[in-house]
Amino acid sequence: xxxxxxxxxxxxxxxxxxxxxxxxxxxxxxxxxxxxxxxxxxxxxxxxxxxxxxxxxxxxxxxxxxxxxxxxxxxxxxxxxxxxxxxxxxxxxxxxxxxxxxxxxxxxxxxxxxxxxxxxxxxxxxxxxxxxxxxxxxxxxxxxxxxxxxxxxxxxxxxxxxxxxxxxxxxxxxxxxxxxxxxxxxxxxxxxxxxxxxxxxxxxxxxxxxxxxxxxxxxxxxxxxxxxxxxxxxxxxxxxxxxxxxxxxxxxxxxxxxxxxxxxxxxxxxxxxxxxxxxxxxxxxxxxxxxx
Amino acid sequence: xxxxxxxxxxxxxxxxxxxxxxxxxxxxxxxxxxxxxxxxxxxxxxxxxxxxxxxxxxxxxxxxxxxxxxxxxxxxxxxxxxxxxxxxxxxxxxxxxxxxxxxxxxxxxxxxxxxxxxxxxxxxxxxxxxxxxxxxxxxxxxxxxxxxxxxxxxxxxxxxxxxxxxxxxxxxxxxxxxxxxxxxxxxxxxxxxxxxxxxxxxxxxxxxxxxxxxxxxxxxxxxxxxxxxxxxxxxxxxxxxxxxxxxxxxxxxxxxxxxxxxxxxxxxxxxxxxxxxxxxxxxxxxxxxxxxxxxxxxxxxxxxxxxxxxxxxxxxxxxxxxxxxxxxxxxxxxxxxxx
Numbered sequence: 250x251x252x253x254x255x256x257x258x259x260x261x262x263x264x265x266x267x268x269x270x271x272x273x274x275x276x277x278x279x280x281x282x283x284x285x286x287x288x289x290x291x292x293x294x295x296x297x298x299x300x301x302x303x304x305x306x307x308x309x310x311x312x313x314x315x316x317x318x319x320x321x322x323x324x325x326x327x328x329x330x331x332x333x334x335x336x337x338x339x340x341x342x343x344x345x346x347x348x349x350x351x352x353x354x355x356x357x358x359x360x361x362x363x364x365x366x367x368x369x370x371x372x373x374x375x376x377x378x379x380x381x382x383x384x385x386x387x388x389x390x391x392x393x394x395x396x397x398x399x400x401x402x403x404x405x406x407x408x409x410x411x412x413x414x415x416x417x418x419x420x421x422x423x424x425x426x427x428x429x430x431x432x433x434x435x436x437x438x439x440x441x442x443x444x445x446x447x448x449x450x451x452x453x454x455x456x457x458x459x460x461x462x463x464x465x466x467x468x469x470x471x472x473x474x475x476x477x478x479x480x481x482x483x484x485x486x487x488x489x490x491x492x493x494x495x496x497x498x499x500x501x502x503x504x505x506x507x508x509x510x511x512x513x514x515x516x517x518x519x520x521x522x523x524x525x526x527x528x529x530x531x532x533x534x535x536x537x538x539x540x541x
Numbered sequence: 542x543x544x545x546x547x548x549x550x551x552x553x554x555x556x557x558x559x560x561x562x563x564x565x566x567x568x569x570x571x572x573x574x575x576x577x578x579x580x581x582x583x584x585x586x587x588x589x590x591x592x593x594x595x596x597x598x599x600x601x602x603x604x605x606x607x608x609x610x611x612x613x614x615x616x617x618x619x620x621x622x623x624x625x626x627x628x629x630x631x632x633x634x635x636x637x638x639x640x641x642x643x644x645x646x647x648x649x650x651x652x653x654x655x656x657x658x659x660x661x662x663x664x665x666x667x668x669x670x671x672x673x674x675x676x677x678x679x680x681x682x683x684x685x686x687x688x689x690x691x692x693x694x695x696x697x698x699x700x701x702x703x704x705x706x707x708x709x710x711x712x713x714x715x716x717x718x719x720x721x722x723x724x725x726x727x728x729x730x731x732x733x734x735x736x737x738x739x740x741x742x743x744x745x746x747x748x749x750x751x752x753x754x755x756x757x758x759x760x761x762x763x764x765x766x767x768x769x770x771x772x773x774x775x776x777x778x779x780x781x782x783x784x785x786x787x788x789x790x791x792x793x794x795x796x797x798x799x800x801x802x803x804x805x806x807x808x809x810x811x812x813x814x815x816x817x818x819x820x821x822x823x824x825x826x827x828x829x830x831x832x833x834x835x836x837x838x839x840x841x842x843x844x845x846x847x848x849x850x851x852x853x854x855x856x857x858x859x860x861x862x863x864x865x866x867x868x869x870x871x872x873x874x875x876x877x878x879x880x
Contacts, residue, residue, distance in 0.1 A: 425625035428592055432612050432619040433639030433692055443638070447629040 291509050294502035306492075306503040311480045315488035316507065318399065322471075322484060323464045326403040331457050334411025339445065341412075342419035343427055353416075359408045367405050368473025371398065375474075394476030399484060402470040407463045414456030418449055455522050462515040466508060542603050542695040542728050543568045544589065549598035551584050551752075558584040560752040561598070569726045571719075573739035576749035577775065582732045583700055585749075589730060590698050591615040602695055618689030622701040624681045626673040632684050633669035636660070639692040659687040662721065679710040686718075690725070699731035703738065715742050736776050740764065748772055770878045773811045780817065780852050784810040784877065791877040794826050794846075800877040812875040814841065817854030819862060825869025828852060832864055844870060 296303055306312055337356055341349055359367065373379045375392040385392060392398045426448065430440040446453075468486040475482040483491065485508055492501040544566040551559040559581040566572050574582040587593040589600060591612035599608045607615055626635050633656050640652045647655075660666050663683040665676075673681055682702060689697060702718070703711040719742055722729055733739050739746045740760040747757040756763055756772050767773040784793040784800075786808045791800035793810050800808065819830075819842060828844040835841075839855040842862055846852060852870055856862060 425621050425623060426627060428612070429619065429621060429625040429627075429688075430638070430642075432590060432592070432615075432617060433642060433688065434613055434644065435638070435642035436613070439642050443642070444627055448627075 288509060291502055291505050294498060295506040297502070298499040302499050303503045303506075306497075306500040307507070309500075311483065312488060312500075312504055314480045315483045315485045315504070318396065318483065319465050319485040321396070322400050322403045323461055325400050326407060326464045327457060327461050330404055330407050330460055331411050331453070333408060334413075334415060334456060334460075335453070337412040338415035338419050338449075339441070341416055342422075343424055343445075356409050356412050359405055360413075364402075364406050364467065364469030364471075365473060368402055368470035371402060371405075371470070371474050375401075393474050394478065394482060396482065398474040399471050399482060402474045403464045403467050406467050406470050407460045410460035410463060411453065411456035414452045414459070415449055418452045419445075422448060451522055451525060455519065458515055458518050458522070462512060465511055543601075544696055544728060544730070545601040546585070546589070547599045547601070549585065549588060549595045549600060551581070551588060551593060551596050558752055559588070559595075562749075562752070562754055563598075564747060564754065564757075566728060566730065568728055571722050571729045571742065571744045572731075573743035573746045574730065574732045574749060575734070575736060575739040575746050575775075577734060579751075580749040581752035582734075582749050584752075586698050586700055586730060586732045589696070590617045590619045592619070616692070616695045618692060618694030618697045620682070620685045620689050620697070620699040620702050622704050624673070624678075624685040624705075626681055626684055626688070628673055631670050631672055632660070632665065632676070635673070635684055636687050636691050639688060643692060655691065659691055662690070662724075663687045664717075677710075678706050679714055682706065682714065686721070690727075694727070697727050697729040699729070701732055701734070704733070704735075711738070718742065740776075748775065750775075767876065770809060770811065773876055773878070778814050778853060779811045780814070780854070782810040782812070782850065783880075784808045786877065786879070791875075794848075795824060796826060796872050798872065798875045798877065803877050803879050807880045808877050809880055810875050810877050812872060814854045816873045816875060817852065818871045818873060819844075819854065819856055819860075819868055820871050821868045823869050825871040826852070828868065828870050830862060830864050830866045830868075833862055846870070 337352065340346070341353055372393065374381060375385060375398065376382050377386060377393075392401065426444050427440050430444045431437075435443065466486060467484075468490070471484055472487055472490075475484065475487060477483060477487055477491065479488075479491065485504060489501050489504045489508070492504060544564075546562055546564040548561045548563050549559055550557070550561055562581070562585060564585075574585060576582045584593060588595050591607070591610060595608060599606055601607060602615070627638065630638065636656045636659055637652050640647050640655060656669065657666075660669055663686055665680060665683055665687070668676060668680065673684065676684070686699075686702075699718075703714055706714065715738060731742070740763075743760065745757060746760055746763050748755050748763065750771055756768050758766075763772065764776060767776060773779055782793040784791040784807075786792075786800045786803045786805050788805070789799065789801050789803075790797050791803065791808055791810055798810065826846050828846045830842055830844045832843040833840055834843070835858075836855075838858070840858060840860060840862065842854055842856055844852045844854070854870065
């Protein structure tokens with residue numbers, strides 16, 4: 250024993266068995282209670298009344314409409330925000346202009362503001378008593394308590410996602426590549442599509458996936474502006490809440506299982522992308538060391 | 542293509558980076574813009590390229606006023622310090638890029654043939670399918686040069702082309718760039734803060750300080766006849782002694798040198814390490830050797846004078862000198878500048 254212990258090296262930071270097990274234990278318990286248990290409950294409760302009830306809930310016109318509406322919101326909000334994010338990141342990182350820092354801060358606002366505040370703010374901008382309300386009403390344009398309101402609210406909440414992924418990367422890449430491309434005679438569009446975009450595609454896809462997940466799961470802002478009209482302005486998250494308050498626990502969980510499924514697929518896609526991105530970095534980095 | 546800069550000015554926010562620079566560059570000339578960081582040399586190069594616009598003055602390419610021609614249409618080849626190769630394209634694709642996006646349409650066979658020629662010119666045959674990350678720094682810089690040459694530029698501009706490379710590679714690439722230049726005869730301007738590089742490579746060296754040209758000329762002219770203390774110090778190691786000028790001679794302690802044209806009064810005497818020598822006997826400046834540094838082609842001696850002044854000079858490799866020895870520093874030649 251004494252021989253063994255005298256050969257043992259003194260523990261480095263975190264090598265102590267008790268310390269290590271305690272840390273791992275805390276993490277496992279927390280993950281179990283906070284993340285895994287609720288996910289399992291969703292699965293279990295969704296099928297608690299059997300497969301038939303689950304199927305009926307999913308196929309119910311209101312649920313189907315909620316799914317369609319959620320997908321529609323994502324189909325519009327995600328591309329718009331992607332375009333916005335690319336434009337904002339491109340402007341902020343490749344050009345100097347007055348108000349650049351201000352724009353950077355403005356983009357962050359949706360992250361720091363509670364979605365419910367955003368929803369209420371929209372009430373005062375587009376609502377009947379709001380800023381543009383009378384004008385919109387006069388032309389018969391209905392934004393609040395209708396699909397446009399849901400899409401606008403979703404867009405507000407998810408506006409920063411793509412830009413936030415792109416800006417640090419594009420800042421690190423600098424302007425050399427664009428300058429090289431332009432000096433070789435390429436147009437702005439050509440430079441963007443042939444040089445800038447290929448170098449940020451993984452970050453862009455990552456931002457799009459996160460943006461999509463957030464749009465589909467958005468509750469706070471949408472709940473204020475949608476008016477919760479069943480079969481008309483109910484998105485999937487709102488539908489779940491409605492079912493739950495109607496004491497249709499199984500139905501609520503069945504709908505929730507769809508959102509949970511989307512979330513899991515998002516994470517899988519995210520991990521796959523990260524692998525791709527990381528693999529690319531490793532692939533390009535290692536031969537350079539050899540030949541350098 | 543002849544390049545002419547006329548009183549070019551550039552200000553960033555409140556910092557005046559370039560303060561009225563005028564410069565004529567002959568067709569086919571290889572010119573170095575040499576200066577410490579912040580001297581405006583890169584800004585001048587970027588203005589010639591069109592990557593920055595001048596706030597004042599004009600830039601002519603031949604007889605054409607190019608001041609407001611955007612970089613895209615200016616027809617320059619620009620080589621960036623950190624290569625700026627497109628990382629997602631192979632070497633071949635990088636070199637072909639300029640020809641593909643050009644307004645002048647070329648068919649695929651012509652592009653391929655030109656890429657092959659350029660690869661041979663920069664001695665990278667067989668590496669066309671590699672990605673930039675898969676080749677060494679020196680090879681990347683050669684790809685960057687091939688890419689810049691692919692569009693038949695009127696002028697080739699290089700921003701600290703060898704700054705990111707290690708000493709041996711740098712040395713080889715310098716010689717090689719000189720060969721390429723004589724082969725192609727293209728007007729070339731490059732920026733460097735390394736005086737050795739500028740002197741090695743350029744037909745003419747333009748020395749800049751604080752956004753202005755302080756001296757220009759052939760390497761021989763600027764080396765043999767520096768016109769200011771700044772140029773003297775910037776081009777290489779120099780010992781500085783304070784001196785008094787009386788009737789055309791500068792006196793520093795017990796030594797004196799010619800100082801024609803320098804007004805009487807206080808002055809500074811500059812001497813290169815090779816301009817000084819060591820002697821056991823007077824006359825000279827009495828000094829004690831504090832250290833001897835051995836170098837491949839000479840011995841560098843650090844000595845301290847009686848007044849506590851540090852002097853550095855070189856002696857032949859065979860010479861026996863050692864720390865602690867006392868003797869006299871003699872002067873072969875020196876430059877005197879009024880203070």
